[in-house]
Amino acid sequence: MGKKIKFIQGNEVVVEAALYAGLDFYAGYPITPSTEIAEHMSVRLPKIGGKFIQMEDELASLCAIIGASLTGHKVMTATSGPGFSLMQESLGYAIMAEIPCVIVNVQRGGPSTGLPTSVAQGDVGQALWGTHGDHAIVAMTASNHQDMFSVTVDAFNIAETYRTPVILLFDEVVGHMRERIFMPEPGEIPLMERLRTSIKEGIDYHPYLPREDGRLPMSDFGGVHRYNVTGLAHDMWGFPSNNPKVVHGLLRHLIDKINNNANQLLRYKEYYLEDARTVLISYGASARSALHVVESRRRRRGERIGLLELQTLWPFPFSIVRQKCANAKYVVVVEMNMGQLLQPVRMAIDPPEKVYLANRIDGVFITPTDIRSVLRLIQGKGM
Amino acid sequence: MDGILDWGILDWKIRNPEIRNPKSEIEVIMAVKDYIRKRFFPHMWCPGCGHGIVLNSLLRAVEQLGMRKNEIVMVSGIGCSSRISGYVDFHTLHTIHGRALAFATGVKMSRPELNLIVPMGDGDALSIGGNHFIHAARRNINITAVVMNNRIYGMTGGQYSPLSGFGTLATTAPYTNIDQDFDVAELSQAAGASFVARTTTYHVKQVIDLLKQAIQHKGFSVVEVLSQCPTYFGRKNKIGDAVEMMEHFKENTTPKGSKAKKENPDLIERGIFVQKDIPEYCAEYSKIIEKVSG
Numbered sequence: 309m310g311k312k313i314k315f316i317q318g319n320e321v322v323v324e325a326a327l328y329a330g331l332d333f334y335a336g337y338p339i340t341p342s343t344e345i346a347e348h349m350s351v352r353l354p355k356i357g358g359k360f361i362q363m364e365d366e367l368a369s370l371c372a373i374i375g376a377s378l379t380g381h382k383v384m385t386a387t388s389g390p391g392f393s394l395m396q397e398s399l400g401y402a403i404m405a406e407i408p409c410v411i412v413n414v415q416r417g418g419p420s421t422g423l424p425t426s427v428a429q430g431d432v433g434q435a436l437w438g439t440h441g442d443h444a445i446v447a448m449t450a451s452n453h454q455d456m457f458s459v460t461v462d463a464f465n466i467a468e469t470y471r472t473p474v475i476l477l478f479d480e481v482v483g484h485m486r487e488r489i490f491m492p493e494p495g496e497i498p499l500m501e502r503l504r505t506s507i508k509e510g511i512d513y514h515p516y517l518p519r520e521d522g523r524l525p526m527s528d529f530g531g532v533h534r535y536n537v538t539g540l541a542h543d544m545w546g547f548p549s550n551n552p553k554v555v556h557g558l559l560r561h562l563i564d565k566i567n568n569n570a571n572q573l574l575r576y577k578e579y580y581l582e583d584a585r586t587v588l589i590s591y592g593a594s595a596r597s598a599l600h601v602v603e604s605r606r607r608r609r610g611e612r613i614g615l616l617e618l619q620t621l622w623p624f625p626f627s628i629v630r631q632k633c634a635n636a637k638y639v640v641v642v643e644m645n646m647g648q649l650l651q652p653v654r655m656a657i658d659p660p661e662k663v664y665l666a667n668r669i670d671g672v673f674i675t676p677t678d679i680r681s682v683l684r685l686i687q688g689k690g691m
Numbered sequence: 692m693d694g695i696l697d698w699g700i701l702d703w704k705i706r707n708p709e710i711r712n713p714k715s716e717i718e719v720i721m722a723v724k725d726y727i728r729k730r731f732f733p734h735m736w737c738p739g740c741g742h743g744i745v746l747n748s749l750l751r752a753v754e755q756l757g758m759r760k761n762e763i764v765m766v767s768g769i770g771c772s773s774r775i776s777g778y779v780d781f782h783t784l785h786t787i788h789g790r791a792l793a794f795a796t797g798v799k800m801s802r803p804e805l806n807l808i809v810p811m812g813d814g815d816a817l818s819i820g821g822n823h824f825i826h827a828a829r830r831n832i833n834i835t836a837v838v839m840n841n842r843i844y845g846m847t848g849g850q851y852s853p854l855s856g857f858g859t860l861a862t863t864a865p866y867t868n869i870d871q872d873f874d875v876a877e878l879s880q881a882a883g884a885s886f887v888a889r890t891t892t893y894h895v896k897q898v899i900d901l902l903k904q905a906i907q908h909k910g911f912s913v914v915e916v917l918s919q920c921p922t923y924f925g926r927k928n929k930i931g932d933a934v935e936m937m938e939h940f941k942e943n944t945t946p947k948g949s950k951a952k953k954e955n956p957d958l959i960e961r962g963i964f965v966q967k968d969i970p971e972y973c974a975e976y977s978k979i980i981e982k983v984s985g
């Protein structure tokens with residue numbers, strides 16, 4: 309852990325982490341509660357020779373970073389719910405054309421304009437199925453600034469390794485909250501670079517022919533290999549194809565490269581799960597309240613209760629959830645929506661009836677008291 | 692400006708090699724072939740479509756400027772016109788509907804030394820992509836936008852576009868179109884483009900000339916090329932086949948500032964509308980980097 313301590317806002321942590329990961333191109337559009345990311349980027353990037361641009365809308369922001377990624381840069385954009393909705397079409401493009409990029413969604417209350425300055429976790433499902441068509445996606449989150457830093461660096465590493473967009477689903481509370489963070493030293497967290505083709509000029513380069521391990525060596529735009537990039541179903545040259553075999557192979561590749569590597573993408577934290585009879589499953593800011601409940605109940609009454617904090621939400625870690633909750637009598641999903649992660653947790657756990665929801669959807673941060681009152685109902689015990 | 696005639700002679704000379712040609716003409720033809728991806732021909736445009744003329748002119752412009760293929764990035768959106776990017780041997784990015792200029796902005800900004808050419812259809816550029824169009828123009832980023840205006844959505848089968856114009860017919864305007872159209876040249880000027888020109892597929896030498904000037908221009912350049920869609924616009928509006936539509940271009944356009952325009956204000960002007968030297972976006976950002984870094 310680094311020696312340099314800072315006391316900064318979550319949105320600024322994202323900026324620091326992205327720069328640590330090697331980001332040098334950012335495009336964005338102002339939207340609460342993510343705007344500080346753009347503001348800090350506009351200050352920091354030109355100082356290191358990077359580029360910042362404020363685009364005309366969120367549609368254009370994601371398009372611009374995809375363009376910049378193709379020329380060989382590490383790229384990111386940040387937004388909130390309404391902007392994330394606008395980005396869905398180009399998100400699909402980045403998936404289809406396999407362009408590494410990181411999209412930060414600092415979640416606020418929805419739907420529509422909703423509650424711009426209030427917290428929610430209502431975009432979890434959208435991150436998975438927001439863009440049309442069959443696909444796989446990587447979405448990650450964190451509950452405190454130290455984790456935000458490492459998860460953001462991870463997001464860049466994953467995007468570059470698997471040539472995929474990675475979504476960071478933070479929320480208003482972690483985004484705007486200020487807390488202490490130990491800034492990692494350079495080299496402390498390993499960084500991944502995208503695989504670049506070793507094929508020499510003049511030799512036929514197949515931009516969309518995966519290696520055996522599913523990875524695609526890339527050639528930067530402006531380099532010696534000229535190829536076509538398209539959002540249409542395409543063959544190994546990147547040319548449009550509607551050949552059923554080609555299309556099937558492409559879709560399987562896009563989905564398998566994520567799902568087959570789910571173990572490498574998996575990040576989670578566990579607290580007191582060894583003996584837990586009640587397991588709380590939470591993520592993002594909600595996990596802070598959940599952890600508070602777990603620790604106070606263990607301390608005050610020695611209750612066997614633990615917390616599984618998920619950092620990778622998609623692909624959903626079914627086996628970890630199943631394994632960690634195997635001995636639990638009650639499983640309670642704590643989140644600020646109507647149960648968007650409750651569904652996959654119920655799919656993972658047998659019997660699903662032992663999974664409950666502790667939630668809040670009124671724009672107010674879920675408190676330990678909210679969680680306790682749900683626990684009281686479930687456990688049938690007075691407090 | 693005798694475009695058709697000129698092309699006929701050139702083709703005839705190629706087919707009859709015993710006729711002695713000036714060497715340069717042959718070289719041009721061979722070179723243009725070098726700029727395409729033969730693997731992906733024949734192209735998907737309808738017989739008589741004007742877009743092939745724009746493609747050919749564009750390649751001639753690039754060839755005459757002596758540009759290397761590796762230094763050109765072509766970004767396109769969705770529509771008939773946007774398929775042009777698949778056929779050329781540059782770095783090509785076939786993106787989503789209307790947003791080609793946003794992708795191009797990212798490419799240009801991250802690698803300013805690359806030359807960006809963005810062919811767009813009228814619906815792609817000015818309906819779904821209208822916002823990106825005016826903002827790219829406002830920034831004056833060094834990108835060449837080619838608006839291939841056939842006044843119709845061809846790919847989806849002939850619906851009216853924002854450039855179809857009042858009183859035209861389309862499959863979604865069966866009782867005549869009541870939508871007013873944009874004037875691409877005026878819109879681009881108002882939005883801040885520093886090079887704006889217009890011509891037609893009939894005036895093929897002018898297309899090449901204007902594209903050359905647009906590509907060389909430092910700033911956002913717009914070249915509107917009126918292109919014929921005989922399959923949908925021509926047939927629906929009873930203008931006739933491709934040849935008749937091109938004759939229509941010949942008869943209804945006039946060089947900018949000509950006497951004919953004063954006599955008949957309905958004529959569409961061809962030529963350069965704006966050509967000015969104002970700060971270019973990427974160059975200005977480089978100055979900021981220089982100022983604050985180090």
